[in-house]
Amino acid sequence: MTSEHRAPLRVAIIGGGAAGTLAALILAKTPGIGRITLLDRDGRFGRGLAYSAPEKWHRINVPAYKMGGCGADDPEAFVDWLAGNGHVTGPDYSTSFVPRWLYGDFLCAQLAELTASGQVEARHDAALSVAPNGGGYRVVTASGDAIEADLVFVCIGNHPPSGFGPVEPSPRSISDVWAANALDPIAADDSVLVIGTGATAVDVVIDLVHRGVRREITMVSRRGLLPRVDIVAVADPDPVQTWPVPTVRGLFHALREDIRRKAADGIPWQSVIDTFRLQTAGFWQGFSETERARFSRHLRSIWLAHRHRLAPDVAELLAQLQQKRQLRVIPARIMTAPATQWGHDVTIRARGLETIHLATNWILNCTGPEERYDRVNDPLVQSLLATGLARPGPTGLGLDVDQKCWLIDRAGKPQPGLFAIGPATRGTFWEVTAATNIRQQLLGVAEQLMADQRQSSIRPK
Ligand SMILES: Cc1cc2nc3c(=O)[nH]c(=O)nc-3n(C[C@H](O)[C@H](O)[C@H](O)COP(=O)(O)OP(=O)(O)OC[C@H]3O[C@@H](n4cnc5c(N)ncnc54)[C@H](O)[C@@H]3O)c2cc1C
Known part of the structure; x- marks a missing residue:
């Protein structure tokens, strides 16, 4: 029997954000794939969390x-689409950090062709559980449907942080800044404390400033590191090579040396980091659990500040706000933050061990997505873990998957045809968050699927 004679594979994709939509677009072109059902709990097809941000100052964080x-063969497709629709004129680096909703529009336009052809059905519904069913799976949804599929892709993306440390819960502490209208109650004259200094925190500060918040905004994180500024890329033909994988500190040392050496040749550190990034999954998998934990404890925030960067004008705006003292960035830990009538009384311990007290009207949790799935408050995740069809990933991050992105069950057995894609696989691969990484992961999965089909045509189960 050859693959042409096999029934086309039925696919269910859970999550219609960038990852789920890219999965639909890539799978639709993969031989042997039949009808695809794309489920999204919030109906945010093609957009998900990142690309449904409505304002023009919610910008993509790369040119x-x-x-x-x-796909693999259309690296210019987004830029061409932007130019074709009059959103950018020419390859101008500084204006190409476009609003995020434009990337959502782009994905929606591609998806619309597939839904019109009938190959993909987009359903506004939440998956509650997945269970083995014959040789495939059954996905049960909140509306009571049961979808039978040969392949299931879990593309559920980013989850809000689950804890708020020592901050006493109150109507003036916002733990999910991504929730619709979450920032609406903050008034122009309110003071705001933002916990976190990474990409989410910067996004929120920019949002507050554009909304007209005039009082001081304070950002606090252990190291107080803001993302660094991006610049025009220069090709780095010779990425750092340090096989076999050394310790995390050894790797950082090698990377620093490489940056220093290349600076003399006019290659900026940003470009060195970008080429190095292509190998991070390999390094991560080569590290022991102890080394991974060491990275998470000591070097993660330094890495993230260099890896997620700012558009030059955003970096400039942050610098101006700091100069005007409208923005303070403090390396510190929150010690206590009891609620008061007007907000919170906060005690923070700065890195120099100095104790600072401040009264703030609002505290916002901008520490980034919850990465430990055993803490995620989502019925599907809880069901996958409770039934043992999935288990937490290495060092507790995301869900455990094998090299094919098949979920690994509680007993350690990969589940054929049950995939996790994107941020859920961070325990195994570390960084699968940016659109480019997610697309790369999906292209690998599609290639593997084709190879598996060829294989099973010679050796049927
Ligand atoms: C604020 C922000 C800005 C970012 N900016 C960029 C950027 O500029 N460039 C870049 O490359 N990357 C960016 N990223 C990284 C981003 O993670 C990826 O680009 C990408 O958006 C991740 O897509 P996703 O589909 O995995 O996740 P999400 O966008 O979180 O989408 C997941 C979808 O799954 C749905 N869902 C969840 N559970 C269920 C369920 N049980 N049943 C049905 N549906 C479900 C959700 O409703 C959601 O729509 C950003 C991330 C964030 C959070």
Whole structure:
């Protein structure tokens, strides 16, 4: 029996954000794939969390050309689409950090062709559970449907942080800044404390400033590191090579040396980091659990500040706000934050061990997505873990998957045809968050699927 004679594979994709939509677009072109059902709890097809942000100051965090296209053969597709629709004129680096909703529009336009052809059905519904069913799976949804599929892709993306440390819960502490209208109650004259200094925190500060908040905004994180500024890329033809994988500290040392050496040749550190990034999954998998934990404890925030960067004008705006003392960035830990009538009384311990007290009207949790899935408050995740069909990933991050992105069950057995894609696989691969990484992961999965089909045509189960 050859693959042409096999029934086309039925696919269910859970999550219609960038990852789920890219999965639909890539799988639709993969031989042997039949009908695809794309489920999204919030109906945010093609957008998910990142690309449904409505304002023009919610911008992509890389120049548009780095977002790539939808497959292996169309790396310019987004830029071409932007130019074709009059959103950018020419390859101008500084204006190409376009609003995020434009990337959502781009994905929606590609998806619309597939839904019109009938190959993909987009359903506004939440998956509650997945269970083995014959040789495939059954996905039960909140509306009571049961979808039978040969392949299931779990593309559920980013989850809000689950804890708020020592901050006493109150109507003036916002733990999910991504929730619709979460920032609406903050008034122009309110003071705000933002916990976190990474990409989410910067996004929120920019949002507050554009909303007209005039009082001081304070950002606090252990190291107080803001993302660094991006610049025009220069090709780095010779990425750092340090096989076999050394310790995390050894690797950082090698990377620093490489940056220093290349600076003399006019290659900026940003470009060195970008080429190095292509190998991070390999390094991560080569590290022991102890080394991974060491990285998470000591070097993660330094890495993230260099890896997620700012558009030059955003970096400039943050610098101006700091100069005007409208923005303070403090390396510190929150010690206590009891609620008061007007907000919170906060005690923070700065890195120099100085104790600072401040009264603030609002505290916002901008520490980034919850990465430990055993803490995620989502019925599907809880069901996958409770039934043992999935288990937490290495060092407790995301869900455990094998090299094919098949979920690994509680007993350690990979589940054929049950995939996790994107941020859920961070325990195994570390960084699968940016659109480019997610697309790369999906292209690998599609290639593997084709190879598996060829294999099973010679050796049927
Ligand atoms: C604020 C922000 C800005 C970012 N900016 C960029 C950027 O500029 N460039 C870049 O490359 N990357 C960016 N990223 C990284 C981002 O993670 C990826 O680009 C990408 O958006 C991740 O897509 P996703 O589909 O995995 O996740 P999400 O966008 O979180 O989408 C997951 C979807 O799954 C749905 N869902 C969840 N559970 C269920 C369920 N049980 N049943 C049905 N549906 C479900 C959700 O409703 C959601 O729509 C950003 C991330 C964030 C959070």
